[in-house]
Amino acid sequence: MLLEVRSLCVRYDEKSEPAVRDVSFSLDDGEILGLVGESGSGKSAAARAIMGLLPADAAVTGQVLFDGADLTAVSDKERRKYLGSEIGMVFQEPLSAMDPLMRVGRQVEETLRIHASMSAAERKARALEALAMAGLPEPGAVYRAYPHMLSGGMLQRAMIAAAIAAGPRLLILDEPTTALDVTVQAQILNLLKTLNETQHIAMLFISHDLGVVRKICPGVAVMQKGEIVETGETQVVFQSPQHPYTKLLLAAKEG
Ligand SMILES: Nc1ncnc2c1ncn2[C@@H]1O[C@H](COP(=O)(O)OP(=O)(O)OP(=O)(O)O)[C@@H](O)[C@H]1O
Ligand SMILES: [Mg+2]
Numbered sequence: 001m002l003l004e005v006r007s008l009c010v011r012y013d014e015k016s017e018p019a020v021r022d023v024s025f026s027l028d029d030g031e032i033l034g035l036v037g038e039s040g041s042g043k044s045a046a047a048r049a050i051m052g053l054l055p056a057d058a059a060v061t062g063q064v065l066f067d068g069a070d071l072t073a074v075s076d077k078e079r080r081k082y083l084g085s086e087i088g089m090v091f092q093e094p095l096s097a098m099d100p101l102m103r104v105g106r107q108v109e110e111t112l113r114i115h116a117s118m119s120a121a122e123r124k125a126r127a128l129e130a131l132a133m134a135g136l137p138e139p140g141a142v143y144r145a146y147p148h149m150l151s152g153g154m155l156q157r158a159m160i161a162a163a164i165a166a167g168p169r170l171l172i173l174d175e176p177t178t179a180l181d182v183t184v185q186a187q188i189l190n191l192l193k194t195l196n197e198t199q200h201i202a203m204l205f206i207s208h209d210l211g212v213v214r215k216i217c218p219g220v221a222v223m224q225k226g227e228i229v230e231t232g233e234t235q236v237v238f239q240s241p242q243h244p245y246t247k248l249l250l251a252a253k254e255g
Pocket of ligand 1: 043
């Protein structure tokens with residue numbers, strides 16, 4: 001098992017309700033799992049807990065086993081070794097995730113810096129390769145560009161390039177296509193599918209958009225108020241939802 005999340009609970013502070021309650025799921029090598037649910041259901045909180053990116057005062061219990069190692073128990077230094085190299089991350093807003101003053105290529109190279117043995121030239125070559133893999137037709141031009149010079153779709157491809165540059169086994173994607181128009185959205189989904197098939201990268205794909213999940217995720221977990229209320233093969237869950245909340249989500253989509 002590549003990723004195994006066991007009884008994950010997240011509480012941002014003592015006064016509020018838990019954002020994630022007793023969430024368990026697992027992901028095999030090369031598998032794509034969709035995580036859906038309405039706004040506020042705890043999808044991002046769960047993803048951040050897996051990556052260890054919650055604010056310091058948030059309380060996390062449970063286990064996040066990546067390749068058998070519990071990421072909730074390792075040191076920050078140890079965790080940083082996993083993030084970027086073994087686990088790549090892609091978020092919703094590519095522009096806000098990037099440093100406006102740093103050339104795109106340098107930002108793609110950032111994840112390669114943990115490989116101390118890599119020379120600057122090797123890093124650059126790998127970044128250009130990743131940009132090409134992310135479907136950018138002119139990797140050299142994108143490498144030299146500043147973020148504001150690129151379209152939203154190109155930026156999201158560059159973010160994906162950064163996420164895959166170090167050859168991760170898992171991508172955690174939090175609403176990766178939500179900020180994009182439908183045409184670009186479809187292109188990015190195709191790119192992710194291709195990366196899954198050719199590089200065998202597993203994906204945890206978070207989205208509130210059931211249509212998008214249906215297109216790319218063979219399996220799905222449905223979250224409501226911090227809990228997973230239903231899980232299974234996407235086709236089956238969408239065709240005959242069992243939980244009232246899943247039925248509601250699907251009905252809302254039809255309407
Ligand atoms: N930084 C924070 N501090 C306190 N509470 C937070 C914080 N971020 C999120 N929450 C709360 O945690 C719960 C889960 O939020 P989360 O962002 O995980 O939802 P989500 O499913 O990702 O929603 P969306 O689809 O809008 O992104 C919500 O009740 C939210 O208000
Ligand atoms: Mg979210």
